[in-house]
Amino acid sequence: MKKLINDPQNVVTESVRGFGLAHPDLVRVNEDPLFVSRAGGAVQGKVGLVSGGGSGHEPLHAGYVGVGMLDAAVPGAMFTSPTPEPIFEATKAADGGAGVLHIVKNYTGDVLNFETAAELAEAEDVTVRSVVVNDDVAVEDSLYTAGRRGVAGTVLVEKIAGAAAERGDDLDAVVAVAEQVIGNVRSMGVALTACTVPHAGKPSFDLADDEIEIGIGIHGEPGRHKIAMAGADEITDRLLEPVLEDLKLADGEQVLLFVNGMGGTPLSELYLVYNHARDVLDSRGVEVTRSLVGNYITSLEMQGASITVLRLDSTLTELWDAPVNTAALRRGV
Template sequence: MKKLINKVDDVVVESLAGMQAAHGDLVRLHPSVKGVLRADAPNPKVAVISGGGSGHEPLHGGFVGFGMLDAACPGEVFTSPTPDQMLEAAKAVQGGKGVLFIVKNYTGDVMNFQMAADMLAAEGIPVAQVVVNDDVAVQDSLYTAGRRGVGGTVLIEKIVGALAELGAPLEEVKQVCEKCNAQVRSMGMALTSCAVPAAGKPTFELGEDEFELGIGIHGEPGRQRLKMKTAREIVESMAEVIVNDLPFQKGDEVLAFVNGMGGTPLMELYLVYNDLVRFLNGKGIQVARNLVGNYITSLEMQGCSITLLKLDSQLKALWDYPVHTPALRWGK
């Protein structure tokens, strides 16, 4: 498969350099390890840090900036960053109020962030972490024990980042992070595979008349491989599982997030969002906030994911709080 790269081994480093060149007013790169740091860090606030394998852009580096993350640690494509990356990034941005790690539930990420947390604690830096596991598609996968962390991560990083920006202490920031994780559910689907640059070929094969329901962001198998249906039918099959899992109830207010997997036109994502709103209205569930676009991707995979977060007045206020990052910005 054709890709716009120079050398396979340099893809991540050169991409990070491009991010800094494009958004130097918002982010800077760590001088000794791969890490995207907030340009004005450290600040006297809880430092919110996340990370994971590259290939999911703009997650996580694109969300570094005011009102969201203080640092992001990128690994190689679909590969966890190392504990040293996480440790050094945390030390570079922490401002004396402690560190919160937001970790997607993938085995390598969980293990390496825990090691970094232990090293930070040994240096006397207060640290907490929350593992995000919002995917309702499968209980276990090739990369996880338990549910995967997917689109809910974006919403959690925004809400928790706002609370930290407002000066809340570490324990409160952690509690709200856990609250969001308990109230968010996601599910994805794929029309095509993606190709990891080092492999140069699709991760899996789908027939022209097939789609994968419940796919993971690394191309992990989903619940079912099915014959193509209309967008409305696909949306209803995903949304029904999501709504029943929490369960969301009539009268609930939600943030509805329709996310593209990297290769899906925005026209189709808005079509999906329209079908999702129609479905939720039929359940008596009110969409109070929304997000539509490519925010947690899987390289060039065609497909989408749906995420619903149950809202209350606190979470709505934190979602609305100003944010200014390379990939998400409003109100500032």
């Protein structure tokens, strides 16, 4: 294992501290307990958005703290849910008096710990609502979840719900928008190589040199099946078909197409995937009106990619286009 680290047990703390030092105009880092909040504190009268989960998926979630997205993010240890205490403190830091929305990926630890934190916040008169992102069509259950996993669709939920909160929507309206995204977004991923968690010191799963794993999770969970390495178009078809089958898009519908890198895949290869996915959607009469390509939710240094499709309407498109100013996503400002 070769990594730019010091003590494996301190990787998250040191990394988050560095993140805060690099972006003082956007975020503030609280080290004990560890969470990241928006520079300048909670915006009075605005719904606060809080998300979080195990580290190793950067820029998710701290990279999306800022105007137009999250008000706070809570990083746990590598691939491990944060405990309730920092989630609770982040929730209080994000509360501007209009309530707080927790955006939770569907992993058992995340769901339970965010629920506990919400109960603690409610006891201090902070109104908290939660949505659970479950966009991964690869499996219904895994080692980490009951039901589908929350993966790359989380980025789209945070952006669109964040825009709704930023324009002044109340808590019920922000929740409704987040749930609309969750109901209309689907993802599936592939791993070409495993990743290595620093404190483990060895790859998280085994793949032969000529094998890839279709339907992999962002923590290295097993997917649908292993297959022999294939060309980019064939792999793209294997990812996209289950997504489209689940969404049941009709001719003429509009979508956002999101091709995400898992941390170790060159951008040139992600655009190969996007190229073929776009051809497939065009051939089916589905109009791609918005796109996102890059490393937005990763799995350390894993080589691989995921494809996410979000069904759009005029409301979601407007919110996607709204200004955003975060370390990892910035436009219109």
